[in-house]
Amino acid sequence: AIQHRLWPEVDRLVKQQVAMARMGIGECGTGWQLFAEDGEMKMYRREEEVDGMVVDPLKAVHVVKGITGHEVCDYFFNPKYRYDWETTLEHMTVLETISDDTLVFLQTHKRIWPASQRDVVFWSHMRKLPNDQDRDGPDIWTVVNNSTESPEHPANVGKCVRIYLTVCLLCQTRVHPPKDGAPITRNNVSCKITYCSVVNPGGWAPASVLRAVYKREYPKFLKRFTSYVINQTKNKPLMF
Numbered sequence: 001a002i003q004h005r006l007w008p009e010v011d012r013l014v015k016q017q018v019a020m021a022r023m024g025i026g027e028c029g030t031g032w033q034l035f036a037e038d039g040e041m042k043m044y045r046r047e048e049e050v051d052g053m054v055v056d057p058l059k060a061v062h063v064v065k066g067i068t069g070h071e072v073c074d075y076f077f078n079p080k081y082r083y084d085w086e087t088t089l090e091h092m093t094v095l096e097t098i099s100d101d102t103l104v105f106l107q108t109h110k111r112i113w114p115a116s117q118r119d120v121v122f123w124s125h126m127r128k129l130p131n132d133q134d135r136d137g138p139d140i141w142t143v144v145n146n147s148t149e150s151p152e153h154p155a156n157v158g159k160c161v162r163i164y165l166t167v168c169l170l171c172q173t174r175v176h177p178p179k180d181g182a183p184i185t186r187n188n189v190s191c192k193i194t195y196c197s198v199v200n201p202g203g204w205a206p207a208s209v210l211r212a213v214y215k216r217e218y219p220k221f222l223k224r225f226t227s228y229v230i231n232q233t234k235n236k237p238l239m240f
């Protein structure tokens, strides 16, 4: 395949982020606190500051019945669905279509008082990975989003403070074949979703405000996104 200008960075980040996402929370180093739990969803964060700014890494693990990893990643990656599930989004533009699995986005997020409004430029890459733990198991799918520069959209020129993020959505499909050899239906599949994110808010914002925002928004985001995928796929054929 022809390589594009971002390929070396994309390939390095994907390998690094997938390796971290696949580690259990115990292996990810110390200091992870469980801060939200809802059924199968568990959300952990580590309190970290860079130059006095809150950049708390987040790691969420969720198991959702009835959907596959390919479906979850497709609804997360594809810009045409984003306004349906990303509630804090004010505006989204695809700045560049580098390939069918690599896009560059500009997003502005709704202002969260008293912080000033934020925007972000990031490349987004979707990839299928071989399931090296279970050779004949379904493939693993991932989407990695990582901040990047855009000469046409320099940081902190307009009203928005530029944020910097690295996000990894890793999805492992599980099939529980029916006893009687019947065809696989949505009742026989589930997806283990691992969502990792580090968001640097770019400019100063009160730590207490940011932590309250993250505590409220991340559980809401993951529940809303997964419910959206369940609803969008329930009458469609399974996509592995």
Ligand SMILES: O=S(=O)(CCO)c1ccc(-c2ccc(C3CCCC3)c([C@H]3C[C@H]3c3ccccn3)c2)cc1
Pocket (backbone or CB within 6 Å): 086, 088, 107, 109, 112, 115, 118, 120, 145, 163, 165, 167, 197, 199, 201, 205, 213, 214, 217, 218, 221
């Ligand atoms: O996974 S993605 O790539 C999906 C594509 O959209 C992603 C996720 C999250 C963000 C984001 C950007 C800015 C903020 C804050 C920081 C200071 C003020 C605004 C937040 C905070 C608001 C929290 C939040 C958490 C989860 C979901 C949405 N909102 C989150 C951006 C992209």
